[in-house]
Amino acid sequence: MTDTVRIVGAPTDYGASRRGVDMGPSAIRYADLETTLAALGFDPQDPGDRSVPAVEAHDPGRADAKYLPAIESVCTRLADTVGDALAAGATPLVLGGDHSVAIGSVVGSARDADIGVLWFDAHGDLNTPATTPSGNVHGMALAAILGLGEFADTPWANAAGVDPENVALVGVRDLDSGEREAIRDHGIAAFSVSDIDDRGITSVVADALDAARGRDGVHVSLDLDWLDPTEAPGVGTPVRGGVTYREAHSALERVADAAAVRSIELVEVNPILDDHNRTAELAVELAASALGKRIL
Numbered sequence: 001m002t003d004t005v006r007i008v009g010a011p012t013d014y015g016a017s018r019r020g021v022d023m024g025p026s027a028i029r030y031a032d033l034e035t036t037l038a039a040l041g042f043d044p045q046d047p048g049d050r051s052v053p054a055v056e057a058h059d060p061g062r063a064d065a066k067y068l069p070a071i072e073s074v075c076t077r078l079a080d081t082v083g084d085a086l087a088a089g090a091t092p093l094v095l096g097g098d099h100s101v102a103i104g105s106v107v108g109s110a111r112d113a114d115i116g117v118l119w120f121d122a123h124g125d126l127n128t129p130a131t132t133p134s135g136n137v138h139g140m141a142l143a144a145i146l147g148l149g150e151f152a153d154t155p156w157a158n159a160a161g162v163d164p165e166n167v168a169l170v171g172v173r174d175l176d177s178g179e180r181e182a183i184r185d186h187g188i189a190a191f192s193v194s195d196i197d198d199r200g201i202t203s204v205v206a207d208a209l210d211a212a213r214g215r216d217g218v219h220v221s222l223d224l225d226w227l228d229p230t231e232a233p234g235v236g237t238p239v240r241g242g243v244t245y246r247e248a249h250s251a252l253e254r255v256a257d258a259a260a261v262r263s264i265e266l267v268e269v270n271p272i273l274d275d276h277n278r279t280a281e282l283a284v285e286l287a288a289s290a291l292g293k294r295i296l
């Protein structure tokens with residue numbers, strides 16, 4: 001962990017067709033992100049958002065991977081921005097946007113590095129154009145990063161420094177059948193909400209950290225729909241039965257304790273559906289825990 005945190009706004013909604021998560025970066029900044037980071041002793045830098053043309057400026061194109069060329073354009077530049085931040089000795093904190101921005105942040109974070117990935121999400125994001133029920137690329141982000149299926153032919157989206165065995169999904173509760181297959185076939189560690197019920201968050205996160213080993217640290221991808229919608233109502237794709245407020249903090253505190261956090265992203269905050277910005281505020285609190293905020 002470095003002393004500098006570089007905030008990178010990626011206000012996209014391509015991965016899900018227009019819903020409102022493109023306003024996530026503003027909402028997260030408004031929730032006192034910079035002052036929270038400064039209070040933790042970090043030097044926050046915020047050069048602003050990556051420029052992202054409105055989704056209406058693009059044709060969705062193919063139905064089984066909508067807006068893929070626009071996503072390529074944003075994620076290629078985002079990967080460079082994340083790589084530059086790391087080269088400058090800063091910890092990148094990416095603000096989405098829909099979860100397709102993870103393609104850019106993980107590719108950038110894994111450039112010339114060997115990293116693990118912790119995916120905190122209700123969903124697996126492991127569909128491919130052949131298995132997707134919706135055509136929305138935010139549900140394919142992890143498959144793209146790992147080069148699964150057709151994504152073997154999209155090198156811009158593949159993170160060479162990430163092995164499927166070094167990826168852990170935590171708190172999943174809504175998987176499609178193609179995603180279950182991908183988990184089995186590629187040896188991806190996946191921990192469901194039932195695992196958390198049975199064994200507790202501490203033990204599950206310890207196993208996830210064990211799986212998500214990387215010589216150069218871990219990337220933390222936090223989709224706010226990981227939490228129960230009663231805690232995080234302002235998300236793109238809410239699913240009942242998510243982790244609690246305290247489980248979420250506990251998980252990220254353990255990640256901060258155990259792992260070298262190389263890069264972080266906060267995605268799928270949807271201010272249109274939120275209740276007085278509480279989901280964005282929660283995102284900021286959880287980022288603080290992942291960056292080492294302690295009660296004592």
Ligand SMILES: [Mn+2]
Binds near residue numbers: 121125138
């Ligand atoms: Mn997701």
